[in-house]
Amino acid sequence: MTRKHYTLIAKAIKQAMFESFSELAESDEETKNVAKNYVLDALTNVIFQVALTLEEDNPNFDRKKFADACMVSSS
Numbered sequence: 001m002t003r004k005h006y007t008l009i010a011k012a013i014k015q016a017m018f019e020s021f022s023e024l025a026e027s028d029e030e031t032k033n034v035a036k037n038y039v040l041d042a043l044t045n046v047i048f049q050v051a052l053t054l055e056e057d058n059p060n061f062d063r064k065k066f067a068d069a070c071m072v073s074s075s
Contacts, residue, residue: 001057009050010069017043017070043070 020039024032047070051063 001054006054006061006066007069009054010066013043013047013050013070047071 017039020043021036024035024039027035047067051061051066054066055061055063
């Protein structure tokens with residue numbers, strides 16, 4: 001796999017996270033906070049597992065850089 005593939009994977013994960021959080025915006029505050037934590041926890045686990053797999057494919061793969069690329073900015 002190439003950097004282009006890693007970038008596409010990170011972009012897809014980031015979009016999934018963004019869409020999940022966007023859907024939660026319409027929930028009441030208590031539901032939103034609980035669901036947000038579950039979504040964040042699940043997607044963080046996905047990011048970690050995908051990064052480990054990609055690192056097996058390429059020893060030079062940078063897990064931190066990949067994780068940062070997957071995250072939705074808070075700003």
